Amino acid sequence: MKYIKISFIAIFICVISAFFILTIDNHKEVSELEKRTLQTFPEFSIEKLASEEYYNDLTAAFSDQLEFRDILVKGYYIFQFQRYNGDVVIGENDELYAAYQRVDEDYYEDLRTNAGYANEVAAEVIDAGADFTFLSIPRKDAIETENLPDSYISSEESYLKAVDILDEVLSDDIRFIDAYDVFKANDDVRAYYTTDHHITPRAAFMLYHEVLKACGMPDYPVEEHYDVEKTIINGSFNNQIGQSVKSKPEELSMVPHEETAYERSEDGEKSDLAVFRSRNTYEDSYMEGDHAYTVIDTGRDHLPNIMYVGSSFTNIMEAVTIRDFNLMVSIDYRHNETGTSIAEYVKKHDIDHVIFIPSQSNDAFSKIMMKKHLGR
Amino acid sequence: MVFSSAIFLFSFLPILLLAYFIVPAKAKNYVLLAFSMVFYAFGGPKYLVVLLFVVLVDYIGARLIEKKRDSAKKILTAVIAVNLATLVFYKYTMFFLENLSVLFQADLEFFEVIMPIGISFYTFQSMSYVIDVYRREVAVQKNYLLLLLYVSLFPQLVAGPIVRYQTIEHEINNRKSSINDVCYGVERFILGFAKKIIIANQMGMLADIVFDGGTEYTPVAWLGAIAYMFQIYFDFSAYSDMAIGLGRIFGFHFLENFNFPYVSKSIKEFWSRWHISLSTWFRDYVYIPLGGNRCSAGRHFFNMAVVWALTGFWHGAEWTFLFWGLYYFVFLAIEKFIIKDKLDKIPTVLRHIGTLLIVLIGWVLFRAEDMGTFTNMVGTMFSFNFDAVGMAEARLYIETYFVYFIGAIIFSTPIYYKICGRFENSKVFAVIKYGGLLVLMLVSVMFLAHSSYNPFIYFRF
Numbered sequence: 001m002k003y004i005k006i007s008f009i010a011i012f013i014c015v016i017s018a019f020f021i022l023t024i025d026n027h028k029e030v031s032e033l034e035k036r037t038l039q040t041f042p043e044f045s046i047e048k049l050a051s052e053e054y055y056n057d058l059t060a061a062f063s064d065q066l067e068f069r070d071i072l073v074k075g076y077y078i079f080q081f082q083r084y085n086g087d088v089v090i091g092e093n094d095e096l097y098a099a100y101q102r103v104d105e106d107y108y109e110d111l112r113t114n115a116g117y118a119n120e121v122a123a124e125v126i127d128a129g130a131d132f133t134f135l136s137i138p139r140k141d142a143i144e145t146e147n148l149p150d151s152y153i154s155s156e157e158s159y160l161k162a163v164d165i166l167d168e169v170l171s172d173d174i175r176f177i178d179a180y181d182v183f184k185a186n187d188d189v190r191a192y193y194t195t196d197h198h199i200t201p202r203a204a205f206m207l208y209h210e211v212l213k214a215c216g217m218p219d220y221p222v223e224e225h226y227d228v229e230k231t232i233i234n235g236s237f238n239n240q241i242g243q244s245v246k247s248k249p250e251e252l253s254m255v256p257h258e259e260t261a262y263e264r265s266e267d268g269e270k271s272d273l274a275v276f277r278s279r280n281t282y283e284d285s286y287m288e289g290d291h292a293y294t295v296i297d298t299g300r301d302h303l304p305n306i307m308y309v310g311s312s313f314t315n316i317m318e319a320v321t322i323r324d325f326n327l328m329v330s331i332d333y334r335h336n337e338t339g340t341s342i343a344e345y346v347k348k349h350d351i352d353h354v355i356f357i358p359s360q361s362n363d364a365f366s367k368i369m370m371k372k373h374l375g376r
Numbered sequence: 377m378v379f380s381s382a383i384f385l386f387s388f389l390p391i392l393l394l395a396y397f398i399v400p401a402k403a404k405n406y407v408l409l410a411f412s413m414v415f416y417a418f419g420g421p422k423y424l425v426v427l428l429f430v431v432l433v434d435y436i437g438a439r440l441i442e443k444k445r446d447s448a449k450k451i452l453t454a455v456i457a458v459n460l461a462t463l464v465f466y467k468y469t470m471f472f473l474e475n476l477s478v479l480f481q482a483d484l485e486f487f488e489v490i491m492p493i494g495i496s497f498y499t500f501q502s503m504s505y506v507i508d509v510y511r512r513e514v515a516v517q518k519n520y521l522l523l524l525l526y527v528s529l530f531p532q533l534v535a536g537p538i539v540r541y542q543t544i545e546h547e548i549n550n551r552k553s554s555i556n557d558v559c560y561g562v563e564r565f566i567l568g569f570a571k572k573i574i575i576a577n578q579m580g581m582l583a584d585i586v587f588d589g590g591t592e593y594t595p596v597a598w599l600g601a602i603a604y605m606f607q608i609y610f611d612f613s614a615y616s617d618m619a620i621g622l623g624r625i626f627g628f629h630f631l632e633n634f635n636f637p638y639v640s641k642s643i644k645e646f647w648s649r650w651h652i653s654l655s656t657w658f659r660d661y662v663y664i665p666l667g668g669n670r671c672s673a674g675r676h677f678f679n680m681a682v683v684w685a686l687t688g689f690w691h692g693a694e695w696t697f698l699f700w701g702l703y704y705f706v707f708l709a710i711e712k713f714i715i716k717d718k719l720d721k722i723p724t725v726l727r728h729i730g731t732l733l734i735v736l737i738g739w740v741l742f743r744a745e746d747m748g749t750f751t752n753m754v755g756t757m758f759s760f761n762f763d764a765v766g767m768a769e770a771r772l773y774i775e776t777y778f779v780y781f782i783g784a785i786i787f788s789t790p791i792y793y794k795i796c797g798r799f800e801n802s803k804v805f806a807v808i809k810y811g812g813l814l815v816l817m818l819v820s821v822m823f824l825a826h827s828s829y830n831p832f833i834y835f836r837f
Contacts (some may be wrong), residue, residue, distance in 0.1 A: 004810060005810070007810075008810035008813070009555070009559055009562055012814065015814075015817070016390045017394075019385075049421065055377075055419075058418075062386070063382045063383065066386065066825060072821060073825050073826045149772065153765055153769070
């Protein structure tokens with residue numbers, strides 16, 4: 001018995017000592033697994049010993065620099081039985097869905113007021129000379145209801161109820177496009193990624209067709225002008241529930257057959273950021289992420305000018321728009337704090353069509369989100 | 377620094393073990409002291425001054441009491457006053473200012489006092505030493521550094537158990553770490569580490585979802601409350617397990633702080649099994665000096681009220697904690713003065729259920745940020761809202777946390793220790809047990825690597 005105990009103690013001490021020896025000299029700056037920068041060991045000095053920050057950095061660094069950290073994190077999923085982590089749920093098809101958000105009756109009551117903001121903005125936009133389209137995109141769980149865990153509450157019902165209210169309250173001057181109808185009518189097309197809350201290129205293209213129709217312009221099949229490439233996607237849900245879902249290659253990047261010449265500016269400054277890129281995240285693939293105020297000028301004055309107002313869901317729409325419009329302006333009021341209204345941008349850029357896409361979530365139509373996305 | 381951190385397990389501990397076991401016996405205490413200071417510095421180096429000051433006051437006070445027995449009571453009063461003043465200043469100043477601001481409708485929170493980690497524990501521990509010297513229950517410690525070691529010994533410094541000086545008085549100067557001690561210490565540490573990392577943290581996630589997000593559904597509210605009940609037990613008892621285990625590695629025998637409280641059949645029994653070092657501290661240093669139960673019924677009632685109000689307030693500078701203490705006072709008084717011996721006539725199962733229900737509601741009060749949150753949560757628990765949405769939400773949580781709930785239920789009972797005791801002399805069982813513990817440690821490290829969600833709840837006390 002004594003030798004068993006000695007062996008147990010020896011293994012314990014060897015393990016903790018080995019981790020110490022292997023970790024202390026590490027200097028990793030980025031975790032590929034987690035897609036984040038890591039805390040490195042702070043430089044030692046006598047003065048720093050009195051600083052609380054030094055100890056906090058040291059603790060964080062040891063955790064981040066821990067040898068075998070990536071293997072251990074992956075190993076965690078062997079022993080974790082969660083289908084839900086507070087933000088993300090694993091569906092019956094082993095896909096990821098955003099955790100549902102509860103809405104109550106007050107939400108629907110507020111929606112009537114909130115739709116009023118859209119009416120006010122639309123009136124200003126129309127006065128400024130453009131038309132106003134409200135493009136509503138539901139959450140993934142409202143469309144793929146059959147794949148949700150039994151215990152999951154789909155947002156389909158609350159979304160449809162909200163759309164009914166919008167239908168009733170929104171001004172007749174606003175064109176309303178409901179992506180729900182588009183996706184349901186084309187259920188053979190994957191609308192959302194396995195591990196991300198955004199819409200796929202083909203789904204975006206279906207919506208873009210609706211935009212073209214609203215703008216009185218002809219549409220065309222995606223293959224006519226783009227190759228759609230597949231890749232393993234590092235989606236927005238991956239970081240939240242880690243390695244639980246093994247991603248398969250999915251269509252992500254769009255490669256135009258012909259480049260459209262353009263000049264891009266961000267916040268009024270010339271920018272070299274790309275419109276299309278072949279990367280493995282949605283954010284990296286279209287417009288290089290979210291920006292406060294983007295202008296893409298193709299210098300083709302005979303074509304109309306369009307403006308998108310919304311969040312990351314506009315990015316893919318913006319990218320495909322450039323081929324068909326003279327000027328594409330995009331405003332994201334989550335980042336744009338200039339106080340300039342949509343109508344003022346319409347006047348400034350002589351916009352013909354404004355497409356408003358509120359952030360895709362159950363609270364997309366809430367007071368805060370609606371006001372924020374409309375820049376009010 | 378917390379035990380359930382990579383820096384503690386893979387840096388502090390191996391270096392300390394190496395340093396401790398290679399230095400000569402005379403230097404071991406100073407190695408432990410130096411490492412305890414470093415350990416505490418991770419929680420805020422400037423607060424070391426407060427710790428050193430409190431121990432210095434108690435050191436001088438105890439020596440004066442020993443020298444001047446005639447004035448011992450006055451010296452003791454002065455020393456306790458300084459200790460309590462320090463505790464009250466750091467722990468309750470902001471609470472008083474906040475309440476005075478509300479009362480006088482004025483902004484009196486013109487400065488901020490941040491509470492040093494573990495102050496509630498180490499002031500109580502240090503005070504108990506002086507009181508014990510006054511009572512001639514322990515000999516005065518003439519070496520300030522050794523007294524500092526007793527108070528600041530890192531395993532129990534920041535979250536207890538509140539170790540009495542008499543418990544380790546002898547071991548400070550004369551102790552040995554046998555193979556059995558180290559083995560038991562490592563086993564206990566790993567078990568505590570796993571309880572904290574695997575069960576308490578997972579239960580904490582569910583409790584946070586329900587308490588922070590609020591709910592209108594009865595089953596969800598119950599699940600949140602039960603999750604918190606397990607979280608607080610596995611969080612705090614795990615810390616005690618690790619503290620006791622680490623103490624044993626270095627040859628100290630700390631007393632048990634928990635004894636499976638959720639198997640209790642009465643509130644009195646619950647408090648004899650929960651945070652034992654605190655209950656006995658209040659019993660020996662407050663309740664008995666007030667007269668205990670050897671007085672009139674009215675005085676006895678008053679003594680109980682004082683002790684439980686103080687117990688509640690000790691846990692935090694919030695009204696909810698005070699009410700939580702008084703909540704237990706009410707039930708203990710009912711048991712003591714109304715139910716009396718009739719309790720034994722109630723079927724065991726009902727006593728279990730009743731006790732757990734009272735404890736559960738108590739934890740809801742303990743977790744609530746204010747009385748409004750508490751009443752809302754308890755209101756929801758008893759609103760019988762079994763709406764389909766709520767049932768579905770509850771099912772989702774059960775599916776998600778099922779394994780952790782099962783683990784929590786099993787380790788809330790003495791099953792593990794009963795099995796270990798039964799096969800104590802079996803070599804095959806020993807290999808399985810110690811092998812299993814090493815695997816458990818590896819799994820816990822995986823959870824640790826994955827999650828940064830590991831604050832110990834009891835640090836804020």
